[in-house]
Amino acid sequence: xQIPYILSxxxxxxxxxxxxxxxxxxxxxxxxxxxxxxxxxxxFLLSIAVYVFFDVSGPRxxxxxxxxxxxxxxxxxxxxxxxxxxxxxxxxxxxxxTGVIISQRIDDRPREFFAFLFILASGVFGVFVALDMxxxxxxxxxxVFPMYLLIAIWGWKQxxxxxxxxxxxxxxxxxxxxxxxxxxxxxxxxLGTFDMIxxxxxxxxxxxxxxxxxxxFFGFAVLGGIFPFHNWSPDGHVAAxxxxxxxxxxxxxxxxxFAALRVGIMLLPIGAQTHMWWIILLTLVNVVYGAFIAMxxxxxxxxxxxxxxxxxxxxxxxxxxLNYNGYLGASxxxxxxxxxxxxxxxxxxxxxxxxxxxxxxKLGGLMKIMPFAGxxxxxxxxxxxxxxxxxxxxxxxxxxMGLWDAxxxxxxxIAVVSIAITAAYILRAVGRVFFGELPAELEGHMHxxxxxxxxxxxxxxxxxVGIGIFPGVMLPMVQAGVNHALALLGGG
Amino acid sequence: MFGNITSSMLLAILPExxxxxxxxxxxxxxxxxxxxxxxxxxxxxxxGIAAIxxxxxxxxxxxxxxxxxxxxxxxxxWLAFVFKLLFLASGFITTLFTIGWESVWRKGEFYVLLLTSxxxxxxxxxxxxxxxxxxAIETTSIPLYVMAxxxxxxxxxxxxxxxxxxxxxxxxxxxxxGLSLLYGLAGTSNIYAMAESIAARAIPSPVLVGTLxxxxxxxxxxVALVPLHFWAPDVYEGAPTPVTAFLSTASKAAGFAVxxxxxxxxxxxxxxxxxxxxxxxxxxxxxxxxxxxLTQTNIKRLLAYSSIAHAGYALLGIAAxxxxxVLSVVYYFLVYAVTNLAAFGVVIIVYHTxxxxxxxxxxxxxxxxxxxxxxxxxxxxxxxxxxxxxxFIAKVLAFAAAVDAGFVWLAVLGVLNxxxxxxxYLIVLKVVYLFPPKDEKAIPTRRSHGIALATxxxxxxxxxxxxxxxxxxxxxxxxxxx
Numbered sequence: 001x002q003i004p005y006i007l008s009x010x011x012x013x014x015x016x017x018x019x020x021x022x023x024x025x026x027x028x029x030x031x032x033x034x035x036x037x038x039x040x041x042x043x044f045l046l047s048i049a050v051y052v053f054f055d056v057s058g059p060r061x062x063x064x065x066x067x068x069x070x071x072x073x074x075x076x077x078x079x080x081x082x083x084x085x086x087x088x089x090x091x092x093x094x095x096x097x098t099g100v101i102i103s104q105r106i107d108d109r110p111r112e113f114f115a116f117l118f119i120l121a122s123g124v125f126g127v128f129v130a131l132d133m134x135x136x137x138x139x140x141x142x143x144v145f146p147m148y149l150l151i152a153i154w155g156w157k158q159x160x161x162x163x164x165x166x167x168x169x170x171x172x173x174x175x176x177x178x179x180x181x182x183x184x185x186x187x188x189x190x191l192g193t194f195d196m197i198x199x200x201x202x203x204x205x206x207x208x209x210x211x212x213x214x215x216x217f218f219g220f221a222v223l224g225g226i227f228p229f230h231n232w233s234p235d236g237h238v239a240a241x242x243x244x245x246x247x248x249x250x251x252x253x254x255x256x257x258f259a260a261l262r263v264g265i266m267l268l269p270i271g272a273q274t275h276m277w278w279i280i281l282l283t284l285v286n287v288v289y290g291a292f293i294a295m296x297x298x299x300x301x302x303x304x305x306x307x308x309x310x311x312x313x314x315x316x317x318x319x320x321x322l323n324y325n326g327y328l329g330a331s332x333x334x335x336x337x338x339x340x341x342x343x344x345x346x347x348x349x350x351x352x353x354x355x356x357x358x359x360x361x362k363l364g365g366l367m368k369i370m371p372f373a374g375x376x377x378x379x380x381x382x383x384x385x386x387x388x389x390x391x392x393x394x395x396x397x398x399x400x401m402g403l404w405d406a407x408x409x410x411x412x413x414i415a416v417v418s419i420a421i422t423a424a425y426i427l428r429a430v431g432r433v434f435f436g437e438l439p440a441e442l443e444g445h446m447h448x449x450x451x452x453x454x455x456x457x458x459x460x461x462x463x464x465v466g467i468g469i470f471p472g473v474m475l476p477m478v479q480a481g482v483n484h485a486l487a488l489l490g491g492g
Numbered sequence: 493m494f495g496n497i498t499s500s501m502l503l504a505i506l507p508e509x510x511x512x513x514x515x516x517x518x519x520x521x522x523x524x525x526x527x528x529x530x531x532x533x534x535x536x537x538x539x540g541i542a543a544i545x546x547x548x549x550x551x552x553x554x555x556x557x558x559x560x561x562x563x564x565x566x567x568x569x570w571l572a573f574v575f576k577l578l579f580l581a582s583g584f585i586t587t588l589f590t591i592g593w594e595s596v597w598r599k600g601e602f603y604v605l606l607l608t609s610x611x612x613x614x615x616x617x618x619x620x621x622x623x624x625x626x627x628a629i630e631t632t633s634i635p636l637y638v639m640a641x642x643x644x645x646x647x648x649x650x651x652x653x654x655x656x657x658x659x660x661x662x663x664x665x666x667x668x669x670g671l672s673l674l675y676g677l678a679g680t681s682n683i684y685a686m687a688e689s690i691a692a693r694a695i696p697s698p699v700l701v702g703t704l705x706x707x708x709x710x711x712x713x714x715v716a717l718v719p720l721h722f723w724a725p726d727v728y729e730g731a732p733t734p735v736t737a738f739l740s741t742a743s744k745a746a747g748f749a750v751x752x753x754x755x756x757x758x759x760x761x762x763x764x765x766x767x768x769x770x771x772x773x774x775x776x777x778x779x780x781x782x783x784x785x786l787t788q789t790n791i792k793r794l795l796a797y798s799s800i801a802h803a804g805y806a807l808l809g810i811a812a813x814x815x816x817x818v819l820s821v822v823y824y825f826l827v828y829a830v831t832n833l834a835a836f837g838v839v840i841i842v843y844h845t846x847x848x849x850x851x852x853x854x855x856x857x858x859x860x861x862x863x864x865x866x867x868x869x870x871x872x873x874x875x876x877x878x879x880x881x882x883x884f885i886a887k888v889l890a891f892a893a894a895v896d897a898g899f900v901w902l903a904v905l906g907v908l909n910x911x912x913x914x915x916x917y918l919i920v921l922k923v924v925y926l927f928p929p930k931d932e933k934a935i936p937t938r939r940s941h942g943i944a945l946a947t948x949x950x951x952x953x954x955x956x957x958x959x960x961x962x963x964x965x966x967x968x969x970x971x972x973x974x
Contacts, residue, residue: 070959138879145878176907183895
C-alpha cells in the first residue's frame with residue numbers, strides 16, 4: 001500500500017518540530033515535554049506505518065518520492081525505503097519515542113535538549129531513506145553535529161567536553177573524507193547525477209573502485225565503530241545522557257554501517273571485493289577485542305559501550321562477507337542490536353540516576369527494587385549472547401554462516417568465541433548488579449522505576465522477543481532487500 | 493567621448509548613480525539634522541541602500557549577452573550584477589549594525605564613507621579596464637582606511653586605521669607598478685583585449701608571471717591571503733566592529749570578484765602557472781588561518797583568522813579556473829557574507845552589553861539570551877560547513893570544483909582544514925552553551941540589530957536549503973566569464 005508523502009513527513013516532522021520547540025517558552029517544562037512527547041509519538045506511529053505497509057512482494061523501493069532540489073547538478077530529494085531500510089526506520093521511530101519518554105526528567109534547558117534530539121532524528125531518518133547521494137551526505141552531517149551539543153551540555157560532567165569533541169572530530173573527518181570520495185564518483189561517472197540508483201549502473205573502472213573504496217567505506221564506517229577508528233565510541237556513549245546514548249549506540253552507529261554499505265559496497269562493488277579480505281580481519285578485531293575490553297570494565301556504561309563496538313563489528317563483518325547470509329544477518333543485527341543497546345543504556349541510565357554510581361562492584365541487589373528493569377536487562381543480555389528465541393540469534397547465526405560460505409571458516413570460529421566472552425561479562429554484570437546484596441550506602445535511596453519508563457522498556461523487550469520467536473515479522477522483508485542489494489554484486 | 497549614451501549604459505551603472513544620489517542626500521541630511529535627530533542618518537542610509545538594492549534587482553539585470561559599456565571601462569554582466577547585490581545587501585546589514593555604536597553612528601561622514609566604499613566595490617565588480625579597476629579599488633579602500641580608524645579616541649582603532657593605511661598604500665603601489673608593466677607589455681589597458689594582445693605579442697611567460705605576481709600582491713592584500721594576511725587580525729580587532737563586519741564580507745568579496753575576472757580573462761596564456769600560484773596561496777591561507785585561529789582568545793581576532801581560512805577555501809574555485817570553480821566562488825561569497833555578518837552581528841550585540849570581545853565573556857550566553865546564542869550557533873556551524881546551513885553547500889561546491897579540476901590534494905587539504913575549523917568553532921560554542929554565565933542578566937537587542945541578525949540568519953538557512961535559485965545566479969555569473 002502506498003501512503004503519499006509519508007517519508008517526507010517522517011524526515012521533516014522532527015526537524016520542524018525541533019525548530020518550533022526552540023520558540024516555545026523555555027520555562028514551561030510541562031508544555032515542552034508534552035510537545036516533545038506528541039511529536040515522538042507521531043513519528044513512532046509513522047515509522048510503524050512504513051514498516052507495516054511495506055509490501056514484501058512489491059518492488060525494491062517503496063513509498064518513493066522525488067522532488068527537484070538542485071536539478072542543475074542532478075541533485076533531487078529522492079527518498080524511498082527498501083527491505084533493509086524499512087526496519088531501520090522503525091528502529092529509529094522506536095528509539096526516538098522511548099528516548100523521549102526516558103528524558104522526561106531532563107532538568108537543564110529541556111527545550112534545547114529535545115530540539116537538538118529531534119534535529120538529530122531527522123538527520124537519521126533522512127540518511128536511511130535517501131536515494132540521492134547528496135541528500136545522504138546532507139542528512140548524515142545533520143545527524144552528526146547535534147551530538148556535540150547533546151553530549152557537551154547534558155552529558156556526564158567528568159568527561160563530556162573531551163568525549164563530545166573527540167566524537168565530533170572523528171565522525172566529521174570520516175564524513176568529509178567520504179564526501180570527497182562521493183564527489184570523485186559523481187565526476188568520474190559522467191552521469192551528472194547524484195542519484196544512487198543511476199550511479200549503481202555507472203560501471204566505474206576497477207582502478208577507480210579500488211582506489212576510492214577504502215576512503216568511502218572507512219569514512220562512513222568510522223561511525224559504525226570499525227577498528228581502529230572505534231575509539232570515540234565508548235567515550236561518547238559513556239559521556240552522553242541516557243537518551244542520547246540510546247540514540248547514539250542504537251541508531252547512529254547503524255547509520256555508519258548502513259551508509260558504508262549503501263555508498264561504499266553497493267556503488268563500488270569491485271572495490272569491495274578487492275579490499276574485503278583485510279577489512280574482515282579488522283572487523284574480527286572489533287568483535288573479539290571489543291568483547292574482551294568489555295569484560296574488564298568495572299564501569300557499567302563502559303561495559304555496554306564496548307559491547308556495542310563488539311556487536312557493531314558483527315554488522316560490518318556480515319556486510320564484508322558480500323554474500324546472502326552475511327547481508328541478511330548484518331541487516332537484522334542492525335535492528336536487533338539497536339533495540340538491545342537502547343534497552344541496555346536505558347537501564348544503565350535508570351540505575352545511575354538513583355545510585356549515582358556506575359561501578360559494578362558498588363551495585364547489587366537491584367532486582368528487589370526495580371524488578372522490571374532487571375528483567376528487561378536480562379532479556380537484553382540474552383539477545384546480546386545470541387540466545388535462540390531472541391532476536392540476537394536470528395541476526396548472528398546467519399552472519400557466522402555467511403562467513404563460512406565466504407570461505408572464512410577460521411574467522412567464523414574465532415568470532416564465535418566472542419559469544420562466550422559476551423555471555424561471561426553480561427552474566428557477571430547481571431549477577432553483580434541485580435542479584436546479591438544491596439550495598440548499605442544505597443539502602444533507602446533506591447526506588448522502582450516510573451510507569452512511563454516501564455512502558456519504554458516494555459516496547460523494547462517486546463521487539464527483541466518478538467523477532468526472536470516470530471522471525472517471520474522481519475526476515476521476509478529483509479530478505480527482499482538483501483536480494484536486491486546482492487544483485488549489484490552478481491556481475492562483479 | 494562615449495558616443496551616444498544609451499539606456500543600457502545607464503542601467504549598467506544604475507546602482508552607482510543611485511549611490512551617488514544617496515551620498516548627496518546624506519550630506520544634506522547631515523547639515524539639516526541637529527542634535528538627537530542625527531540618529532536618523534543610519535536609518536536613511538539603510539532605507540536608501542535597501543531601495544537601491546530593489547532598484548538594481550529589478551532594473552539593472554544584465555541581458556542575454558554581456559556587453560562592454562562606457563568605452564570598455566565597465567562590463568555589464570551577471571558576475572557584476574550578483575556581486576553588486578551582494579555588496580548592497582552587506583552594506584544594508586552593516587548599516588543596521590552601526591546603529592548605537594558610539595562615536596560612529598551619529599556622524600554623517602561615516603555613512604558617506606561607507607557609501608563611497610560601497611560605490612567603489614560596485615565598480616570593482618564591473619571593471620573591465622586596468623585604469624577603472626585601479627580607481628575602483630582605491631575608491632573602495634581609502635574610505636575603509638578612515639572607517640577602520642574612525643574611533644579617534646580609541647588607541648586600538650587609530651592603530652588599526654593607520655596600519656591598514658600603511659600596508660594598503662604599500663601593496664597598492666606595488667600593484668600599480670604591476671598594472672603599468674602589464675599595460676606596457678600588452679599595449680592595452682582593457683582586460684578583455686589583454687589575452688589576445690599578449691598572445692599576439694608573444695610575451696615570454698616568465699615576464700608575464702612576474703608581472704602577475706606584482707598584481708596579485710595587491711589583490712592578495714585586499715582579500716587577506718597568506719602571506720599578505722598580517723594586517724587583518726590587528727585591523728579587524730581595532731576597527732569598530734560594524735566596520736570589521738563590512739571589511740571581512742563586502743570588501744573581501746569585491747577582491748574576489750576582481751580576482752576571478754582578471755585571472756580568467758587576462759591570463760589564459762599562463763594558466764598552469766597562475767593555477768599553481770593560487771593553489772599554493774589557497775593551501776597556505778587555509779592552513780595558517782585555521783591553525784593560528786586555534787589559539788585566539790578574542791572573538792574578533794578569531795573571526796579574522798577564520799576569514800583568512802575562508803578566503804583559502806574560496807580560492808579553490810579560482811584555482812580550478814573552470815565554470816564550476818567560479819560558480820563555487822560566487823556561491824561561497826553569497827554564503828560567507830551573510831554568515832559572517834550574522835557572526836559579527838552577535839559580536840556587536842554582545843559588546844553593547846558586556847563591553848568585551850573576549851571569548852570567555854560569552855560564557856553562558858545561551859542562558860542569558862537563548863535566541864542570540866541560537867543565532868551564533870547557526871552562524872558558526874555554517875562557517876564550519878554543517879548542513880542544513882549555507883556553509884555546507886558552499887564548501888561542497890568548492891571541493892567539487894577542486895576535485896573536478898584535478899586538484900584532489902587541495903580538496904583533501906581543504907577537508908582536513910575544515911576539521912580544524914570545526915574544532916575552534918565548537919570551542920566557542922562550548923563557551924556559549926556550556927560554561928556558566930558570569931552575569932545572569934539577559935542581553936538586550938535593539939530592534940534594528942534584531943532585524944539585521946534575523947535577516948542574515950534566515951539567509952544562511954535559505955542558502956543551505958533552497959539551492960536552485962542561488963545556484964542559477966552563481967552559474968550565470970560564472971558563465972559570463974567564459
